[in-house]
Amino acid sequence: MARTQKPKDGLKIELRGVSKAFGSKQVLNGVDLTVPVGKSLVVIGGSGTGKSVMLKCILGILTPDSGQIFIDGEETTRASGRERERLMQKFGMLFQGSALFDSLPVWENVAFGLIQGRGMKRSEARDIALDTLAQVGLSADVARLTPAELSGGMQKRVGLARAIASHPEIIFFDEPTTGLDPIMADVINELIVERVRELGATTISITHDMASARKIADVVAMIYKGKIIWEGPVSEIDRSGNAYVEQFINGRAEGPIQMDVLKP
Amino acid sequence: MTGAAGGMQLNLLAVIGRFALGFLAETGRLTRFTARAVLACVQPPFFFRNLLQQAMVIGYYSLPVVGLTAVFTGAVLALQIYIGGSRFNAESIVPTIVVLGITRELGPVLAGLMVAGRVSSAIAAELGTMRVTEQIDALTTLSTNPFKYLIAPRLIAAVVMLPLLVLVADVIGVMGGFLVSTETLGFGAGSYLTNTLDFMEADDVTSGLWKAAVFGFIIALMGCYHGYFSKGGAQGVGSATTHAVVSSAILILAANYLLTSLIFS
Ligand SMILES: Nc1ncnc2c1ncn2[C@@H]1O[C@H](COP(=O)(O)OP(=O)(O)OP(=O)(O)O)[C@@H](O)[C@H]1O
Ligand SMILES: [Mg+2]
Numbered sequence: 001m002a003r004t005q006k007p008k009d010g011l012k013i014e015l016r017g018v019s020k021a022f023g024s025k026q027v028l029n030g031v032d033l034t035v036p037v038g039k040s041l042v043v044i045g046g047s048g049t050g051k052s053v054m055l056k057c058i059l060g061i062l063t064p065d066s067g068q069i070f071i072d073g074e075e076t077t078r079a080s081g082r083e084r085e086r087l088m089q090k091f092g093m094l095f096q097g098s099a100l101f102d103s104l105p106v107w108e109n110v111a112f113g114l115i116q117g118r119g120m121k122r123s124e125a126r127d128i129a130l131d132t133l134a135q136v137g138l139s140a141d142v143a144r145l146t147p148a149e150l151s152g153g154m155q156k157r158v159g160l161a162r163a164i165a166s167h168p169e170i171i172f173f174d175e176p177t178t179g180l181d182p183i184m185a186d187v188i189n190e191l192i193v194e195r196v197r198e199l200g201a202t203t204i205s206i207t208h209d210m211a212s213a214r215k216i217a218d219v220v221a222m223i224y225k226g227k228i229i230w231e232g233p234v235s236e237i238d239r240s241g242n243a244y245v246e247q248f249i250n251g252r253a254e255g256p257i258q259m260d261v262l263k264p
Numbered sequence: 265m266t267g268a269a270g271g272m273q274l275n276l277l278a279v280i281g282r283f284a285l286g287f288l289a290e291t292g293r294l295t296r297f298t299a300r301a302v303l304a305c306v307q308p309p310f311f312f313r314n315l316l317q318q319a320m321v322i323g324y325y326s327l328p329v330v331g332l333t334a335v336f337t338g339a340v341l342a343l344q345i346y347i348g349g350s351r352f353n354a355e356s357i358v359p360t361i362v363v364l365g366i367t368r369e370l371g372p373v374l375a376g377l378m379v380a381g382r383v384s385s386a387i388a389a390e391l392g393t394m395r396v397t398e399q400i401d402a403l404t405t406l407s408t409n410p411f412k413y414l415i416a417p418r419l420i421a422a423v424v425m426l427p428l429l430v431l432v433a434d435v436i437g438v439m440g441g442f443l444v445s446t447e448t449l450g451f452g453a454g455s456y457l458t459n460t461l462d463f464m465e466a467d468d469v470t471s472g473l474w475k476a477a478v479f480g481f482i483i484a485l486m487g488c489y490h491g492y493f494s495k496g497g498a499q500g501v502g503s504a505t506t507h508a509v510v511s512s513a514i515l516i517l518a519a520n521y522l523l524t525s526l527i528f529s
Contacts, residue, residue: 056401059401059404059405060404061401061404061405084404085404085407085408085409086407088404088405088406088407089407091405092405093402093405095398095401095402097397097398099397099398099399099401099402100399100402101394101399101402101403102393102397102399103390112406112408113406113407116311116406116407116408116413117406117407117408118407162406
């Protein structure tokens with residue numbers, strides 16, 4: 001009966017028993033997760049445990065096999081067409097591989113959501129794009145280039161600028177600091193914190209970078225074998241009492257999580 | 265013995281069954297895709313900037329290929345018809361048959377096949393790359409429908425540009441026949457042109473243009489379909505490209521036969 005009950009107030013995102021398999025491979029196996037309005041959730045977990053798949057299920061890029069997803073208390077698990085388009089107005093997404101449009105110059109990538117999604121005038125959207133690019137440390141010269149002419153870290157920052165340019169209510173960052181130098185990584189961390197604190201955005205970030213996680217998280221959740229196995233405030237992460245979390249945050253090869261690697 | 269034979273039979277049935285199921289699933293997916301694509305062409309918002317860009321890529325940049333194909337086809341047609349005609353003293357038939365062959369058949373079909381090779385593959389490669397690099401997913405997260413932003417402009421541009429290309433091919437093809445006939449076969453320029461126009465009917469040209477519009481639809485649809493559903497990195501994009509060209513070429517030839525036998529004969 002829990003399935004039909006209304007989501008609690010103050011929750012921006014709620015996942016109930018979300019499962020997703022590809023063929024015979026069960027990737028998500030009943031994920032339960034909630035993110036309160038204006039909070040920053042960081043999801044940690046090993047490579048290939050389904051973190052990106054989880055974000056894509058919430059965005060509707062993938063459809064879960066079972067379970068429910070609520071955004072602002074409204075069930076959106078199978079929303080499509082116009083409804084999905086309207087829903088997407090609330091979202092910004094930084095893809096793990098940046099996913100920049102390689103046929104468009106950098107500034108138009110950043111302005112895309114404003115021009116196409118919101119019907120803003122090109123010149124106006126361009127100013128906002130240049131401004132957003134400056135916030136991620138990219139100059140107006142870079143704005144004229146095409147994505148193929150950028151380094152991997154620069155592409156990541158353009159992807160980040162595209163995700164935040166339209167001031168969405170909900171922002172997903174899939175490994176925002178991977179491939180950046182430590183100083184730029186910290187700049188990006190601060191940018192994310194500022195988005196949450198000052199603009200009241202709700203965010204889910206995926207990261208393997210524990211320094212980054214400590215900086216941007218209000219709440220940390222760890223995913224393992226398709227389930228959330230631990231969730232708690234970032235302040236408790238060092239005394240979680242969970243062997244999996246301890247092994248992960250300390251980066252030890254020995255522990256309950258075994259990597260499928262061939263030892264010589 | 266009977267057991268082994270029975271096993272073989274079952275195996276064969278299973279293979280046929282799998283094949284049939286796969287075929288039905290594919291047909292269903294293509295039908296749904298086509299319906300969504302056509303719907304996207306008639307429902308706002310429209311992306312005029314993309315439409316213009318695709319019209320350039322599909323139409324304007326195909327001109328050299330289509331022009332060269334047409335001029336050589338017209339020329340060789342004149343040579344062959346001259347050989348055939350001279351066997352019963354009917355060389356004067358050359359201009360009439362050249363214009364008929366070009367406008368009714370060879371113009372639309374050859375232009376269609378050449379553009380299929382050029383454009384269908386390019387569309388499949390572009391959309392396929394966008395799919396595997398998650399750019400199509402990124403479009404939806406930016407509240408933009410990929411059917412309206414990517415597919416509708418390509419479909420409309422191809423349906424509009426192919427007839428224009430074929431019109432150009434008709435003129436250039438007739439010119440090719442004209443040049444060979446007047447330069448090497450001893451026809452007079454004036455009488456060749458009068459003969460060309462006298463026996464030509466408007467229907468010869470318009471039937472070819474209708475065919476061209478259908479071919480344009482096939483070319484863009486196959487490119488978009490195989491690109492949109494491609495998966496598995498560079499190799500997947502490669503095979504999407506091949507499938508797009510092969511399937512659009514075969515569909516063009518099949519549609520050409522059907523249209524000719526059902527409507528334009
Ligand atoms: N479209 C797909 N088709 C088939 N399998 C997929 C697809 N997308 C993801 N998977 C599989 O799902 C599993 C989880 O993938 P996912 O990308 O979510 O991992 P992740 O947790 O984000 O890992 P990483 O930290 O390395 O990015 C992987 O084993 C992957 O092979
Ligand atoms: Mg991932």
